[in-house]
Amino acid sequence: MQRHASRSNLLFSGSDWNFGTLSHAYDVIEAVAKEELRLDIYPVQMEVISSEQMLDAYSSIGMPLMYRHWSFGKHFLHHELLYRKGGRGLAYEIVINSDPCIVYLMEENTMALQALVTAHAALGHNHFFKNNHLFRQWTDADAILSYLDFAKGYISRCEEKHGVAAVEAILDAAHALMDQGVFRYRRPPRLSSEKQREGLRERLEYEERSYNDLWRTLPRQADGSKATAENADLIAERKKALNLPEENLLYFLEKTSLILEPWQREILRIVRVIAQYFYPQRQTQVMNEGCATFVHYTVMNSLFDRGRIGEGAMLEILRNHSNVVFQPGFDDPRFSGINPYALGLGMMQDIQRIATEPTAEDRDWFPEFAGSGDWRTILLDAWANHRDESFIRQFLSPALIRKWRLFLLSDAANESFYSVASIHNERGYRRIRSALAQRYDIGTNNTDIQVVDVDLLGQRHLRLQHKVRDGITLENGSCDATLRHVQALWGYEVSLQGVDAQTGATLYERSSRQLAD
Amino acid sequence: MPIFIDRRLNPKDKSLGNRQRFLHRVRAELKRSVQEQIRSGKIADADGEHAVSIPAKGTSEPNFRAAGDSGRRQHVLPGNKQFSPGDKMPKPGQGSGAGSAPGLQESEDDFRFVLSREEVLDLFFEDLELPDMVKLSLKEILSSKPRRAGFSTSGSPTNINVARTMRNSHGRRIALQRPKRTEIEAILAELTRIEAEGPDTARDKAAALRVELDRLERRRRVIAFIDPVDIRFNRFDAQPLPNANAVMFCLMDVSGSMGEREKDLAKRFFVLLHLFLKRRYDRTDIVFIRHTHTAQEVDEDTFFLSTQSGGTVVSTALEEMQRVIAQRYPSKDWNIYVAQASDGDNFASDSERCLRLLDSEIMRLCQYFAYVEIIDERESEIFGSTDNGTSLWRAYLSVKERWPNFDMTRIARAADIYPVFRQLFTRQPARPRN
Numbered sequence: 001m002q003r004h005a006s007r008s009n010l011l012f013s014g015s016d017w018n019f020g021t022l023s024h025a026y027d028v029i030e031a032v033a034k035e036e037l038r039l040d041i042y043p044v045q046m047e048v049i050s051s052e053q054m055l056d057a058y059s060s061i062g063m064p065l066m067y068r069h070w071s072f073g074k075h076f077l078h079h080e081l082l083y084r085k086g087g088r089g090l091a092y093e094i095v096i097n098s099d100p101c102i103v104y105l106m107e108e109n110t111m112a113l114q115a116l117v118t119a120h121a122a123l124g125h126n127h128f129f130k131n132n133h134l135f136r137q138w139t140d141a142d143a144i145l146s147y148l149d150f151a152k153g154y155i156s157r158c159e160e161k162h163g164v165a166a167v168e169a170i171l172d173a174a175h176a177l178m179d180q181g182v183f184r185y186r187r188p189p190r191l192s193s194e195k196q197r198e199g200l201r202e203r204l205e206y207e208e209r210s211y212n213d214l215w216r217t218l219p220r221q222a223d224g225s226k227a228t229a230e231n232a233d234l235i236a237e238r239k240k241a242l243n244l245p246e247e248n249l250l251y252f253l254e255k256t257s258l259i260l261e262p263w264q265r266e267i268l269r270i271v272r273v274i275a276q277y278f279y280p281q282r283q284t285q286v287m288n289e290g291c292a293t294f295v296h297y298t299v300m301n302s303l304f305d306r307g308r309i310g311e312g313a314m315l316e317i318l319r320n321h322s323n324v325v326f327q328p329g330f331d332d333p334r335f336s337g338i339n340p341y342a343l344g345l346g347m348m349q350d351i352q353r354i355a356t357e358p359t360a361e362d363r364d365w366f367p368e369f370a371g372s373g374d375w376r377t378i379l380l381d382a383w384a385n386h387r388d389e390s391f392i393r394q395f396l397s398p399a400l401i402r403k404w405r406l407f408l409l410s411d412a413a414n415e416s417f418y419s420v421a422s423i424h425n426e427r428g429y430r431r432i433r434s435a436l437a438q439r440y441d442i443g444t445n446n447t448d449i450q451v452v453d454v455d456l457l458g459q460r461h462l463r464l465q466h467k468v469r470d471g472i473t474l475e476n477g478s479c480d481a482t483l484r485h486v487q488a489l490w491g492y493e494v495s496l497q498g499v500d501a502q503t504g505a506t507l508y509e510r511s512s513r514q515l516a517d
Numbered sequence: 518m519p520i521f522i523d524r525r526l527n528p529k530d531k532s533l534g535n536r537q538r539f540l541h542r543v544r545a546e547l548k549r550s551v552q553e554q555i556r557s558g559k560i561a562d563a564d565g566e567h568a569v570s571i572p573a574k575g576t577s578e579p580n581f582r583a584a585g586d587s588g589r590r591q592h593v594l595p596g597n598k599q600f601s602p603g604d605k606m607p608k609p610g611q612g613s614g615a616g617s618a619p620g621l622q623e624s625e626d627d628f629r630f631v632l633s634r635e636e637v638l639d640l641f642f643e644d645l646e647l648p649d650m651v652k653l654s655l656k657e658i659l660s661s662k663p664r665r666a667g668f669s670t671s672g673s674p675t676n677i678n679v680a681r682t683m684r685n686s687h688g689r690r691i692a693l694q695r696p697k698r699t700e701i702e703a704i705l706a707e708l709t710r711i712e713a714e715g716p717d718t719a720r721d722k723a724a725a726l727r728v729e730l731d732r733l734e735r736r737r738r739v740i741a742f743i744d745p746v747d748i749r750f751n752r753f754d755a756q757p758l759p760n761a762n763a764v765m766f767c768l769m770d771v772s773g774s775m776g777e778r779e780k781d782l783a784k785r786f787f788v789l790l791h792l793f794l795k796r797r798y799d800r801t802d803i804v805f806i807r808h809t810h811t812a813q814e815v816d817e818d819t820f821f822l823s824t825q826s827g828g829t830v831v832s833t834a835l836e837e838m839q840r841v842i843a844q845r846y847p848s849k850d851w852n853i854y855v856a857q858a859s860d861g862d863n864f865a866s867d868s869e870r871c872l873r874l875l876d877s878e879i880m881r882l883c884q885y886f887a888y889v890e891i892i893d894e895r896e897s898e899i900f901g902s903t904d905n906g907t908s909l910w911r912a913y914l915s916v917k918e919r920w921p922n923f924d925m926t927r928i929a930r931a932a933d934i935y936p937v938f939r940q941l942f943t944r945q946p947a948r949p950r951n
Contacts, residue, residue, distance in 0.1 A: 043520075045522065072535040338594075405595060413589070417606055471589055475584040482581050
């Protein structure tokens with residue numbers, strides 16, 4: 001009798017699922033998560049898809065709608081091959097930062113997995129998207145889907161009007177500059193509503209129609225002649241007028257290039273907006289996955305303790321959980337870098353430990369919260385206000401460094417050996433912590449290339465500058481091909497100068513003129 | 518309570534358009550790869566899926582990315598076992614491009630994927646300049662027609678066989694003794710009669726009748742008139758359209774004058790004929806006969822790969838073919854197709870003999886005889902379409918006049934191959950002989 005009662009309390013039994021059990025499981029999981037972790041989430045929209053549709057979603061960088069481009073076809077074939085060969089499983093879910101938050105579930109998942117995925121994506125990721133300051137400030141969760149819909153439609157209309165090849169050329173060039181197509185320091189303008197954009201386009205079309213070539217032949221104003229006098233002043237003024245230096249190459253080309261037609265500018269804008277949308281995600285990999293993993297681990301265990309999940313299902317959940325957070329050592333053949341799931345979860349559990357049962361060392365390192373017992377507030381605060389780099393800098397503890405046996409390896413290209421710089425000892429903790437934080441700082445890892453000067457009234461020579469940090473230069477072939485793309489968008493000569501960030505010495509210079517030869 | 522959307526029934530292949538764009542982009546490379554495979558593979562294998570590989574370089578997406586072999590970096594790695602600060606370890610792959618810690622760099626291999634049959638054929642057809650109609654009909658898979666094949670217990674409702682179903686139902690009703698409507702009506706009539714006579718005369722009898730009526734009614738409800746187990750469906754088998762077997766004879770001159778280019782063109786010519794035959798016949802055999810001044814039947818590899826020295830006597834090949842036909846492919850059971858490729862060299866007196874062989878017997882036996890003479894690109898300008906030519910060419914011209922199922926052409930490029938088949942592809946499908 002007792003046994004019967006406890007069984008009926010289970011959320012589900014067996015591996016089959018249906019929409020009723022999914023919905024019931026979601027409600028219970030949401031209640032537990034809100035009660036135990038005080039999560040705050042967007043409403044959820046769950047979509048069930050098949051494995052083929054999952055492959056489709058993979059190829060279009062995880063977005064439900066995307067314009068067409070050959071590179072997505074290439075990625076699709078690549079993923080399909082890996083999947084068919086059994087080299088790689090598919091993700092169990094994809095979650096999209098939008099309002100409502102969209103979660104894709106694979107139909108092949110068992111019910112236990114669906115529950116795990118619900119806790120992981122629909123609550124963990126969802127909370128992070130809604131609360132982290134980067135996402136709040138830099139992306140528009142409620143506008144992204146309608147924007148993608150517009151982008152897809154716009155690009156296919158362009159293809160009809162101007163031909164697939166012409167559109168592909170622009171997209172190729174824009175994709176090559178995607179990494180240099182984000183605002184890093186100032187907040188991008190909010191996505192304007194569909195109506196405003198429509199008005200803007202109409203105005204552009206009107207300007208196109210009413211353009212009168214005669215105006216071009218009017219004599220220039222006379223004050224251009226005294227330019228020679230104070231050249232330096234003029235350059236400074238010119239730079240100021242164009243808002244130089246400019247870190248966002250796509251933005252600069254879109255606004256300033258003299259040869260692009262309005263539809264080409266709009267395509268550059270679309271690529272730029274998408275790049276910007278993904279920028280916070282790239283800065284919060286560890287935190288985002290860590291948050292989701294921490295949430296699913298806590299919620300699932302809590303459900304198990306309350307007798308809502310059977311032992312069999314819990315074993316399956318734990319097996320999947322440990323696969324996800326598996327971190328092989330550096331000398332293991334399976335090693336492929338630090339697993340963000342493992343690092344994120346490890347650090348968050350460590351925070352929980354420090355808050356509840358601190359050692360003397362923890363009290364030393366984290367006097368603010370060691371032993372305070374209130375780990376929920378600390379985690380909620382970290383999830384809201386940090387990105388990977390600052391999170392690691394702030395919270396990576398000596399205990400975790402020892403547990404992971406982290407060590408620091410210096411690698412200089414001109415030497416034939418690596419040397420071990422620090423290990424997990426008293427002298428190494430801080431260096432390891434700051435080096436690891438540095439590794440997640442996108443600002444220092446991304447190639448820093450900026451537009452520094454262009455004379456629109458003269459040669460129209462576009463000068464780009466690459467700040468070379470730590471002597472890390474660019475791959476020649478790829479760099480040349482990209483410069484060709486920039487030149488295609490700019491129309492006139494383009495040159496790239498490599499300048500050492502510390503000394504200011506010029507290391508190399510490439511120009512599109514040399515490439516043409 | 519979240520919103521649930523079931524997307525499983527949404528159209529798949531959302532990225533089909535992207536795939537096509539990608540294939541278009543690497544078309545030149547793909548074409549080279551497919552044609553290489555057709556050149557080196559078997560004739561019969563041309564018609565199927567092919568795995569192709571594209572060098573990763575050709576499809577790379579450039580950007581400003583850091584070179585792996587420059588600068589100073591620091592890596593944080595887990596799992597330290599024996600290192601202490603200051604230890605040094607040699608880099609793997611000394612001094613070469615792999616200038617980063619183990620496992621940190623992704624390698625980009627050649628990119629392999631599978632092309633579907635349609636995509637392969639598209640690429641194969643590309644410079645053969647086939648008319649679209651022909652391309653379409655070659656890509657068509659063998660058609661089939663459903664044919665009645667007994668009954669089955671499952672199927673779609675439109676295929677229910679009513680007569681058979683009712684027969685089963687009837688048998689079951691008899692076996693289970695389902696009460697008939699007439700029995701019930703009889704009892705009802707009896708009951709009304711008794712009640713009409715007077716209420717108290719036969720109360721017991723009426724009660725008994727009511728119980729009986731109840732029992733029968735219940736039994737009728739329990740034993741269905743038509744039960745799912747009775748239902749029978751007509752079963753259909755997909756029967757291939759009436760087809761017979763075909764045999765394709767590939768005759769080729771392998772004397773020294775046939776070089777790599779000539780053999781490649783000849784192979785394409787054979788592949789095209791084979792595609793045509795395969796579409797139309799269930800079973801197609803291929804017989805390879807090579808000849809110099811003697812002829813012999815060989816396997817495919819020998820046919821294309823080895824050369825022999827010697828003069829050229831075409832009639833020996835025809836005689837060998839006659840022998841094989843007599844031995845293994847009686848013309849009443851087989852549709853015989855002949856494809857002959859040669860550079861036109863022949864002993865002068867032998868052409869007469871070929872003419873006699875063809876006229877007297879071979880042309881009666883075959884469905885179709887196609888002859889291509891492979892010539893130099895420069896020669897093609899000289900000869901053009903004149904009737905002048907080698908003695909073999911002139912002899913065959915007279916055959917062409919007499920026999921409608923004979924066709925011949927000179928080819929110098931792949932695009933010249935199709936005309937020789939034109940008649941084959943425009944004719945209504947020939948009725949196979951049985």
